[in-house]
Amino acid sequence: MMPIRPILLLLPLLAGLAGPVRGVAAGDPEPDRADTTITVDRVQVTAIKQGPVLRSTAVASTILGSRAVARGGISALKEISTAVPNFHAPDYGSRMTSSIYVRGLGARIDQPVIGLNVDNVPLLNKNAFDTELADIERIEVLRGPQSTLYGRNTMGGVVNVYTLSPLAYEGVRALAEYGSGNTLRLRASTYYRPLPDVGFSVTGFYTRSDGFFENEYTHKTCDREWQAGGRWKVQWDNRRGLRLDNTLSLSRLEQGGYPYAYAGEAIIEEGKTILRPGQIAYNDPCSYLRTSVSDGLTVRYDAARYSVSSITSYQYIDDAMTLDQDFTPLPYFTLRQAVREHALTEDLVFRSRGTERYEWLFGAFVFYRHQRMNAPVTFKRTGIERLILDNANRMPDLLRYAIDADELLLSSEFRLPAWGAALYHESRLRLGRWLLTAGLRADFERTRLRYRSRTDLDYTLSVNGSEPTPQHLSIDDSGRLAHSYPELLPRLSAMYAFDPTRNLYVSVSRGYKAGGFNTQMFSDILQEKMQALMISGIVREDPDRMSYRPEYSWNFEFGGHFSCLEGAIRGDFALFWIEVRDQQLTVFPEGQTTGRMMANAGRTRSRGAELSLQVSPWRDLDLNLNYGYTDARFVRYRSGLDDYAGKRVPYAPEHTFSATATWSRPTGIDWLGDVVVQAGVQGLGTIAWNEENSLTEPFYALANASVRLEHRRWSLGIWGRNLTDTNYNVFYFKSIGNEFVQRGRPRTFGITLTLNID
Numbered sequence: 001m002m003p004i005r006p007i008l009l010l011l012p013l014l015a016g017l018a019g020p021v022r023g024v025a026a027g028d029p030e031p032d033r034a035d036t037t038i039t040v041d042r043v044q045v046t047a048i049k050q051g052p053v054l055r056s057t058a059v060a061s062t063i064l065g066s067r068a069v070a071r072g073g074i075s076a077l078k079e080i081s082t083a084v085p086n087f088h089a090p091d092y093g094s095r096m097t098s099s100i101y102v103r104g105l106g107a108r109i110d111q112p113v114i115g116l117n118v119d120n121v122p123l124l125n126k127n128a129f130d131t132e133l134a135d136i137e138r139i140e141v142l143r144g145p146q147s148t149l150y151g152r153n154t155m156g157g158v159v160n161v162y163t164l165s166p167l168a169y170e171g172v173r174a175l176a177e178y179g180s181g182n183t184l185r186l187r188a189s190t191y192y193r194p195l196p197d198v199g200f201s202v203t204g205f206y207t208r209s210d211g212f213f214e215n216e217y218t219h220k221t222c223d224r225e226w227q228a229g230g231r232w233k234v235q236w237d238n239r240r241g242l243r244l245d246n247t248l249s250l251s252r253l254e255q256g257g258y259p260y261a262y263a264g265e266a267i268i269e270e271g272k273t274i275l276r277p278g279q280i281a282y283n284d285p286c287s288y289l290r291t292s293v294s295d296g297l298t299v300r301y302d303a304a305r306y307s308v309s310s311i312t313s314y315q316y317i318d319d320a321m322t323l324d325q326d327f328t329p330l331p332y333f334t335l336r337q338a339v340r341e342h343a344l345t346e347d348l349v350f351r352s353r354g355t356e357r358y359e360w361l362f363g364a365f366v367f368y369r370h371q372r373m374n375a376p377v378t379f380k381r382t383g384i385e386r387l388i389l390d391n392a393n394r395m396p397d398l399l400r401y402a403i404d405a406d407e408l409l410l411s412s413e414f415r416l417p418a419w420g421a422a423l424y425h426e427s428r429l430r431l432g433r434w435l436l437t438a439g440l441r442a443d444f445e446r447t448r449l450r451y452r453s454r455t456d457l458d459y460t461l462s463v464n465g466s467e468p469t470p471q472h473l474s475i476d477d478s479g480r481l482a483h484s485y486p487e488l489l490p491r492l493s494a495m496y497a498f499d500p501t502r503n504l505y506v507s508v509s510r511g512y513k514a515g516g517f518n519t520q521m522f523s524d525i526l527q528e529k530m531q532a533l534m535i536s537g538i539v540r541e542d543p544d545r546m547s548y549r550p551e552y553s554w555n556f557e558f559g560g561h562f563s564c565l566e567g568a569i570r571g572d573f574a575l576f577w578i579e580v581r582d583q584q585l586t587v588f589p590e591g592q593t594t595g596r597m598m599a600n601a602g603r604t605r606s607r608g609a610e611l612s613l614q615v616s617p618w619r620d621l622d623l624n625l626n627y628g629y630t631d632a633r634f635v636r637y638r639s640g641l642d643d644y645a646g647k648r649v650p651y652a653p654e655h656t657f658s659a660t661a662t663w664s665r666p667t668g669i670d671w672l673g674d675v676v677v678q679a680g681v682q683g684l685g686t687i688a689w690n691e692e693n694s695l696t697e698p699f700y701a702l703a704n705a706s707v708r709l710e711h712r713r714w715s716l717g718i719w720g721r722n723l724t725d726t727n728y729n730v731f732y733f734k735s736i737g738n739e740f741v742q743r744g745r746p747r748t749f750g751i752t753l754t755l756n757i758d
Contacts, residue, residue, distance in 0.1 A: 047140065047160055048120055048300070048309045048349055049149045049361070054140065055561050058437060058493035058505035060085075060574040060610060062626075064139040066164075071662075071678065071708065073177075073719065073752065074139070075132055075185070077116065077159065082656045082682045084141045085610035085628030092731035092742040094257030094288035095225075096321055098129035102143055102156035103578060104606030104632025104652040105553065108586040110516050110598055113156035115146065119163055119247050121296030121313045122150070124343045124369055128292050128317050131251055132227060134187050134203050135164040135173065143610070144576065145511030145555045148439040148491040151365060151422050155511025155553050163247070166191045166199030167235050171758040179750025181221075183209040197237050204230040212745055213259030217281040217329050225255035241302040248295045258286040260327045260740040263732070267328065275328050284324035284334045284380075291318045305354055311347040326735055331380030332387070335523075343369035359428040364421075371416040377523040379408040387736070388527070392534050400462040401534060410530075411454045412522040420445035426491075433497045441489040449517045449547075452478040453526045459534070473533055475526065485550055487512050504560040511553040513584060518597040521545050548598040553580045559610075571613040578606040585650070585691075587639070602636035604649055620665050624680075628656040639691065648688040655699060658682045664710075673711030680704050689732035700728040702744075713756050720749045 054061050062084045064074065074080060077098070081089040088101040099108045106113045112126040123129060140160040147154050169191050177185040189203035206228045211221030229251025236244045259280050267275040275281055296313040318340045326332035345367045352360045379388065384403050392401040426439035454476045460468035493507035525545065559574035582600040608630035615623040632649040648654070660680030667675050685699030703724050708717035725747040732741045 048298075048311070048351075049363075050140075050142075054142075055572075056435070056495075056503075058435075058495045058507045058557075058559075059146075060143045060557070060559055060572070060576075062087075062141040062143075062612065064141075066137055069136045069139065070715070070754070071676070071706070071717075074136065075134070077129055077133070080139065080141065082684050083626060083658050084143075084656075085612060085626050086143065086608060086630050086656055087141060087628070088653050088656060088684060090730040091745070094255050094321070095130040095253060095290070096127050096257075096288050096319065098126045099651070100129075100156070101652045103576060103608060103628075104604075104630045104649055105156045105511075105578070105580065105583075106652060107513075107584045107598065108651065109520070111153050111513050111551075111584065113153070113513060115150050115154040115158045116161070117150075117158065118161045118249075118294075119245065119296060120160075120298055120311050121247070121294065122345060122347075123294070124315060124345065124367065125317050125341055127290065127319055127339070128294075128315075131253070131292070132187075132205050132207060132229060133161055133163075134205050134231065135189055135201075137162045137164045143574075144507070144557055145489075145491070145509040145553060147443075147489040147511050148424060148426065148441045148509065149361075149363070151424075151441060151443055151489075152420065152445060152512060152514045155513050155551070155555075163231070163233070164189075164191070164201070165235060166193060166201040166233060167197075167237060170199075171756065173757075174755040175752065177750060177752040180746075180748035181209050181212050183207075183748075183750070197239060199235045201233045202230065203233075204228075211256060211259075212748075213261075213280055213743070215259075215280050215282065217283050222256045222259045222280065222286060225253065225257070227251060227253045227255075243298075243300045243302075245298040245300075246296070248293075250293045251291070253288070253290040255288045255290075256286060257288050258323065258327075260731075260733075260742055262328070263739040263741045267330075267738075269330070274330060281329050282324040282327045283329045283331065285322060286324055287320075287322045289320045292316065302353060305352065307351050307353050309347075309349045309351075311345070311349070313343075313345045315341075315343040315345075317341045325377075326383070326738070327740055328738065330382045332383035332736065333377055333379045335375065335377050337373065337375045337520075339371060339373045341369060341371040343367065357430050361424075361426045363424045365424070366419070366421045368419045369417070371414075371418075373414040373416065373519060375412045375414070375519060375523070377410045377412070379410070381406050384408055388531065391531055398464060399535070400465075400468070401459055402461075402468060403457070403459045405458065408457060409455065410523045410526050411452075412519070412526065413452045414517075414519055414522075415450040416448070416517065416519075418445065418447040424489075435495040435497065435503075437491070437493045437495075439491040441487075443485075443487040443489060443512070445485045445487075445514055446482070447485075447514070447516065448480065448482040449519075450478075450480050451519075451522065452476070453522055455526060455530060457530060461534075471534075473530060475529055475533070477526070477529070481517065481547060483515055483547065485514060487550075501563070502561075505558070507555075507557045509555050509557075511555060513551040515548055515550040516598065517547045518545060521597040545597060548584060549582050549600050551580065551582050551584045551600070553578050568616050569613070571611065573612075574610045576606075576608060576610075580604040580606065583649070587691075599639070601634060601644075601649075602638070603634070604632060604637070605635050606630060606632040606649070606652075608632075620663055622662045624658070624660045624662075626656075626658045630654060634691075637691070642692070644691045647691060647693045650688050650690055652687070653684040654686045656684045657701075667709070671711065672709055673715075674709070676706075676708040676710055676717075678704075678706045678708075695732060697729050697732075700726055702726055702728075713758075715752075715754045717752045718749075719752065720747070721745075722747045 078089040086103045100114050116123045143157040145155045146158040173189045175187040185207045187205040191201045193199045208226040211223035215222040231249045233247045261280045262275045293316040300309040320338040323335045325335045347365045350362045422443040424441035429436045457473045462468045491509040495505040497503040556577045561572040563570045583604045587599045610628045613625040632652045634644045637644045662678045664676040683701035687697040689695040702722045704721045706719035728744045729741040730744045
């Protein structure tokens, strides 16, 4: 048996090779190790805050190199789900959703549990997470709290995406893909170096799909979409330590989305079945529109003993979600939520260089974001009768209300400015075989809400059977709320190296997810005020429902990396225990309410294990296995009269699993290159859909396969996903007491052609 040596596992999605390609060409036959710093033509492609070799850091991480990205067809964050242990990004609703669950942590709305950085620029609004990621050089997934270095909303981890550098590659790249659902994906980019030290790149993309799920009311697919956008990137390296990198990205998305199928007993109206179990049928339109612009400037100077980096960004997002919020053929109510946001960030990082015994990092981060939101709810005739009049006419012998209008508008307008600042530090000390790391972040955030809620209603009232008399009700409420969150976010770790390539680590870290405001509950609050004025004339305020508190966690972790048989077997593992206070949960208040809100559970506990393994028994064959187990449960959580202690936390899967076999072999024909055959299975479950754990999604598995011809200048692949056409659900929720699910995508096939012209 060879001595065990540590190496950080590369986990490719649906790919068998361990690292990104040498250089950048997708067809390069000899990949470098994924966890090393990639150096091409004087340009180091590496993170600013992490060390040059991730396996020397006490963190559980997964790296997907360019070859893994290409073979897996990865172009969005959701497509790495389950390929990373205990990482689940369900594909439901629309591209606005972007829900991510890591190690039992996560939420469906508002603050994300994981941070996303593209070329070192943090994306503040998770509405923009699910977008086309073109020309990916590599993806790093760091699991466990990264709050000390990255701050707010990274208690589950961080995903770092790096795109191809124009100083590392010159040429033209193109991609064309066609698949089931009349799905088309086109992408073209050019990389040009007019001077030895200056590089430009321009990338454009277009995607469209007719969708997979039919709305039986309109007889049209409801999840159709198209998306177009581009990226302009310029880099300059003066060869004396100074580098500039500016990336401008923009995109436009128009999407149907929300293929929610009814999951309750049949709805019958006047002897006629209106909605059957398993049926998608709603009468009002659903859509999601998004325009996003982002510009990030990174300036880095490397001196002999230190480096200083400045990361500055401007982000703009303008999106609108339109919902038939009851998702039935009956005219209940609709919602249109339109958001326009401007955000600025600045991250200044000082870091030591050229030292082996003691390394240090100091940083300062500031951000400002201003969001304007309009969220009008329009009640239709059925909604007026059942959600308003039925509640008002609970005592028909005394008071009788009537409303003749077919529509009632409840208008809500919000202004949400927020700013934050942080100072952070990390020290690393090497003592023989030990590497000790200590870090601390002092973080402050101030968030405010200015709101205005309005409605006007004409109705009639009869008392004890008297003649109805006309009444008019007008509500115009406004107010302000503000919260401040000062936080201290420490991290401690110790790593023991048995030799230069073998180590184990333990770490303790604190995570933090920001609080916020329940804007989607204001229509319910306004509706309740309206009914109270109609019935008693007395209105009670309930400010607790208007906001929710931050979420905190302590993460205790033990892990390591290993390699044996001269690298034929490689992998890593982690065991974790997470104590969470005030965990944020998306809940639907009891009864026929129209909104949803974020609530804080008392305490939860999450514990589990992760294993990633790569086996290369022969040069032509690679086997990859990734498994994650999470047991996330409530320790203390009472909602009304119910006590959920001991119940599983909803929406977080208990198991995630993927296994892939890749066989590659030269064809012997120079212009054909290699033939690559892949087959794999991905699975997850069990998922609890509610706090009572009375509804669950059992473990399910999806089979995938592909056959590719790979040449240095081109590749052609045929692929299939969910080959067994497994029926499974990816989402469950309630609306006005009715239950709905979204089914996962059916069996799909496609063909992909790529060109790489140097």
